[in-house]
């Protein structure tokens with residue numbers, strides 16, 4: 001794809017994102033040159049899902065980019081991204097949370113994370129069911145973690161055309177956010193993020209209390225794997 005096309009796509013995408021909602025430009029599998037096209041339009045938050053690809057891009061691209069890790073993260077990879085990552089968006093186990101705590105401590109920093117919810121009807125290994133998430137928070141080990149900051153939730157809606165179903169999944173996540181905010185984070189202003197909405201449903205997500213949309217294809221074109 002031409003850089004000019006990416007710039008045009010980018011301007012088109014942000015037109016539909018209301019003020020107060022942030023865009024995470026999902027640049028996985030796309031080259032530096034294309035990332036720089038969005039950067040030149042003012043974009044500063046990018047999301048990647050593979051550790052090696054991310055670590056390479058971090059070295060090569062401007063230092064004022066905020067990187068979000070959006071994919072499934074293996075515990076043995078946490079140490080590589082811990083020094084620089086702005087946010088790890090898809091935490092779905094206590095084991096991973098503990099490893100982030102450990103690596104955060106080693107790097108003497110607090111790492112922001114989102115817990116990934118599994119609400120969509122699709123079968124996937126990833127994400128916490130609402131009950132599993134309640135359980136994890138109730139057990140309370142996270143309270144002792146001084147180098148992990150739980151900032152909210154991320155989720156993916158079902159990959160369907162039915163807007164009502166997608167809306168209902170987003171609203172389930174939003175309602176769950178309110179429950180958990182009330183029960184555990186009422187005094188914690190950091191717990192404020194709701195990361196939902198991708199290329200095909202980000203406009204809907206913006207109507208369903210998303211604070212952060214993750215858009216890739218609509219900006220950079222189809223990924224070549």
Ligand SMILES: *Cc1c(COP(=O)(O)O)cnc(C)c1O
Nearest residue numbers: 026070198199214215216217218
């Ligand atoms: C790839 C990816 C996206 C972006 O998807 P598009 O359909 O290209 O916008 C968003 N979130 C996650 C978790 C992803 O893996």
